[in-house]
Amino acid sequence: MFARRLLAISLLLVSSAGVAKKLYKYQDAQGNWHYTDQPPAVDHPGEVRQLKATAKQHVWLEKTADRARPSFFVRNAYPGPIELAVEWGERENVSASPELPQRFVVQSGESGNLFTITPNVGAQSYRMKLQYRYVIGPPLADYVGQTLYQPPLPAGGRFQITQAFNGPFSHNDDQNRYAVDIMMPVDTPIYAARAGVVLEVENDYVGSGTEQAYASKANSIRILHDDGSMAVYAHLALEKAQVHPGLRVRAGEMIGYSGNTGLTTGPHLHFAVQVNRGMELVSVPFQFAGADGQILEPQSGLWLNGYARQ
Known part of the structure; x- marks a missing residue:
């Protein structure tokens, strides 16, 4: 059995x-x-x-109804790709085809069969335990950004970068190393810095503080760009997102309002560009574009001006 x-x-x-x-x-x-x-x-x-x-689940590893040789597939509720890694937790008298561990890139929706489990020859029974993890976004091992980003600010607004790349307070891990914090009052309109598809929206977190428990409780919007990179806009206001997953937005389109949620010392916008590199979300360097097209290197103390979008 x-x-x-x-x-x-x-x-x-x-x-x-x-x-x-x-x-x-x-x-x-x-x-x-x-x-x-x-x-x-x-x-x-x-x-x-x-x-x-x-927390809401977005990804499920499912199996077919064939008990003798079940195949496994994935349901991906994100409106964009993920990379999935599957490995044995434990196994007895059983093999997989293709053999595990394996990584799979899964587009939005339901994948086809990814692998099949087969009892070993002569086995009367088998037992197994599978482990899987995933990272949002397509794998981009050698990504180098080529695009200038518009300041995600309202036209006529002027706001200062208070923490830039390798900032000592919270920009010292792979996800945030190349991020900027832009100080601004709560409820400042936030605009897409680059066109793309909204992958996810965190809209329901309340509260802020410097305790590590707040690190995963910032309201945020993640937008997937055409080259596979993703912009993250974080610490947004409660229930004021103006977009939803699956929506395509233009550069300069309003997406939400700034807030003070999550791991913060005060109201600001946290902005970063991330890619999936080796099953890890990592931030990558980027540059802003000024109103006249000039390149603005993100630096602590730099004042950014919002300008009208064409």
Whole structure:
């Protein structure tokens, strides 16, 4: 008898979106109190409480119904590609074709069969445990950026970079090494620095601080560019994203509002360009373009001017 397969999930830097709801407490015309996660159909006096955001799953490793020789495929709910790595957790009397470990690039939607599990010759039963992890974005081992980025700022605005590349406070790991922090008031409009497709939107996190627990709790928008790189706009305002996953945006199109969520010491926009390099999200150097097309090297203390988009 074949043992049921087990899957151990390890998610590496997948940026799973936080899903949060509100709790509504209100009193109807008859004086009855109601508690629900849906807003009342009409205006009733009451209270609204923001509930804690929870992670949402985007990627599933699934198997076919053939119990003797099951094949495995992936459902990818992101509107863009991921890279998936699958390996044995443990196995007994079983092989895979192609043999594991393997990496697969999976486009948005449901993949075809990626690999098949087969009992070894003469085996009466088998048991196994699979482990998988994924990274958002296509693999780009040798990526070198060639595009100038428009400052993601409103026309007429002037804002200062307070932490640039290799900044000592929080720009000292691979994901953030080539990032900039632009100081600005909460609710400053934010614009796409380059055209692309919105991959994910974090819109429901509340609160900020310098404790490490806030590191993964920043509202953000991730946009995939045509060359496979991705721009990240982070620390955005609660529930004020103006875009949704799958939407194609133009450079200069408004996408949201700045905030003060996640690991911060004060209101600002965190902007970085990232690629998937070797199953790791890493930031890469980039340059801004001024209103007259001049190249602006991101440096701490530099004032950036927003300008009207054509």
